[in-house]
Amino acid sequence: MKKNLSVLVIAFFALTITAFSQTENDKIETLRKATLQEIKSAPKDAYKEYFKNIHARTPLKKNLTLDITTKATNDNNSKAPLEVPSDMIYPGEFDEVQAVMMTWPYITRTVSGDQDASQWFEGKGIAYNGNTLVDVYSVPYLGNDDFADVFRKLAYGIQQYSQVWINIWNASDSTLILQDMTQKGMPLTNYRFFINNGNSFWYRDCGPVAFYYGEEDQIGFMDFEYYGGRPLDDLIAKRIGEQAGFPVYTTTIEYEGGNILVDGLGSLFTSSAVYALNADRYGLYYLTPTNQLGQQSKTPLSKQQVNDSLTHLMNLDRCVVLPELLYDGGTGHIDLYADMVDEATFVSTKHPEVMANLSDPIKVEQNMDSITGMFSSTPFGQKYYNTRIPLPAKNNGAWYTSQQEYNGSYTRSFSNHTFVNGAIMQPVFYNSISGDVAGNTAAIEKMKQTYPGYDFVEIDVREFDGFGGAIHCITKQVPAENPVRIYHYPVRWLNTTENPSNGVWLTALAQNKSGIESTKLYYRTKGQSEWNEINMNVYDGNIYDAVLPINPALEADTIEYYISATSNNGKTINKPITAPKGFYTFVYGTQVQSNGDYIGIDCMEDIKTIELGEFFPNPAQNSTKIEIPQGAKSEVPVKVINLKGQVLATSTIHKGQTSFEINTSSMRSGNYWVIFGENTNVSIKKIVVVK
DSSP states (O other): OHHHHHHHHHHHHHHHHHHHHHHHHHHHHHHHHHHHHHHHHSOTTTTHHHHHHHSOSSOOOOOOOOOTTOOEESOSGGGOOOOOOTTOBOOOTTSOEEEEEEEOOEEEEETTTOOEEEEEETTEEEETTOOSOEEEEEEEOOOSSHHHHHHHHHHHHHTTTSEEEEEESSTTHHHHHHHHHHHTTOOOOSEEEEEOOOSOSOHHHHSOEEEEETTTTEEEEEEEEOOTTOHHHHTHHHHHHHHHTOOEEEEEEEOOGGGOEEOSSSEEEEETHHHHHTSSSEEEEEEOTTSOEEEEEOOOOOHHHHHHHHHHHTTOSEEEEEOOOSSSSSOOOGGGTEEEEETTEEEEEEOOGGGTTSHHHHHHHHHHHHHHTSBOOSTTOOBOEEEEEEOOOOTTSOOOSOHHHHHHHTOOOSSOOEEETTEEEEEESBOSSSBOHHHHHHHHHHHHHHSTTOEEEEEEOGGGTTSSOOTGGGOEEEEOSSOOEEEEOOOOEEETTTSOOSEEEEEEEEEOTTOEEEEEEEEEETTOOSOEEEEOEEEETTEEEEEEEOOTTSSOEEEEEEEEEEETTSOEEEESTTTTTSOEEEEEETTOOOOTTOOSOOOOSOOOSSOOOOOBSSSBSSEEEEEOTTOOSSOEEEEEEOTTOOEEEEEEEOTTOOEEEEEOTTSOSEEEEEEEEETTEEEEEEEEEOO
8 A cells, every 4th residue: 555655755845846846847938939029020220239148259257156166176077088090180271171160049037037048058057137047038139120131041051052050949940940931032952050058149159170081081079168267168169060970079279269260380470379278278168967056177277378278188289379469359269360262372451551550460461571571381381461451441432440449340251151062151240231342342352362263251240349259159061071181382473584485383192091093284475265284293292283375575474274173983173263254464574563462472493492302211111311512502491292282391401411211110111201491492212111
């Protein structure tokens, strides 16, 4: 009898709990429906302050009530020191992608009192005017305004060129978003939904940093630690990786994706903001077993420790840390003023003369001068080039009265855009009835020249003014499977009076896991419609070369060209990726002096400043040496690269040096190239390592 009574009591409590849960769920569902209806009928700009306050690019800072009796460190098993693949390649954002990630903006309210709030954990958050955790619910923002349209147009634009991956917080939100997009005339057809609770929409910063590794070019995700105030977003990289089937490497290094700019060849460009993030003792917030708010503690890192960590985690040949800007919305991220067209070319913000003497504009110019003045990590040792794009003005075309005004109310940038294969999701600051039409159209025209052949999908992002970011900041690329990589340093211009020549030597490194079947050069004189074709020769291994014919007697002429590589498994990729619609432009002639904004001068002849013997022993096991019979005439940079174009070592031969030795003891068996010199003034020697 007692046993039966116990069963009845347990059943009663189970029914009570179930009924309670149903009641709570019903209540939340009722609140969700009411809020969705409120959003649809709300006037324009009704939620503008909500998003600016709750979803600014850096989390809202408040005096929070913490459970100080429970402490946690981020040195536990979930964030252990990392063993990472030794051959990681972080592709450039200009490389081919299979998808672009984003999320939808959400409105969060308290369950009790229905106040504006921010979600911190699943179903838990903090009211805008509160400082303790309370129950919250969230709905996707589907308003009839320009802010919601940014996300609609972005998702619709991305899917034209790759799959769009949309992370949502509730499974039922997929139906709401699909219906909304169809009603707005932008139906989704090439998409994938992921379901993971979140905090905000800045997926550039919290999303995975993807890389290739291994002989098969597998894709992996690096998961850096995100801002402490967005613990759910910190999990996005790990959860998306697991759901998409990619291995995830989670690190305690705090770092945001908007401060990561890579050239695909082992160079990272970032700002000193990464040092400040890792110099304090405060880590992620977490939920205690009693549903209280706690915060992890961490060990501060020195600048050298940060540099060493990034070099290890991203397999870097060079980590370039530039002084951060102070008036960019509070992030210090490099994506607020710089971008890369390809592995050899930067684009940066050009400030107007009335702002040129301010601290941030001066810093931008100094930073870009530093980059273009250094040796690059491209396989053939060339310097970077830079093109400057105007800073967006105010809506009336006027400039900002102070850096404080720009920082608090604008933070506009044309370079804060996202590549999607043959297209660019481009932020603009005008529409058919308002904004600086002349300034925007002139800037976009210049960008079309700088990014040849790309389709520009313009999205008015003035609703993001003062947020500290735009299109680039709310998207994240997922690289393509089976990549065919082409690395090439484009020729820019040549004065044939100073350097008479009947041809220009072009080189490219083409690589795929199956090997390369053929590499071709296509070229034509400007004004012609048909392309001439040249089979590029195998210079050695996967390095290819060809001679581009020119007439040195002409005063000025322009050649257009591109490179195409086909892998043994049947995949073809062009360089630029937009070719033949887009192409490189080479200006030459007896009167030619420069080509647009490009900085620097190319020597187009293969003039050797160093006469070399041959490496011996070759094949080598532990070391190999090459003789320099006449001695080096000047300092000569040296790089050792592998089949994928990764720079494994750098060095310098000094003036007068008569031999050069390479330590091969730590190198795997295989073929390598040693590049002597810079620009097209190079010598290339092959070495074979056998263990």
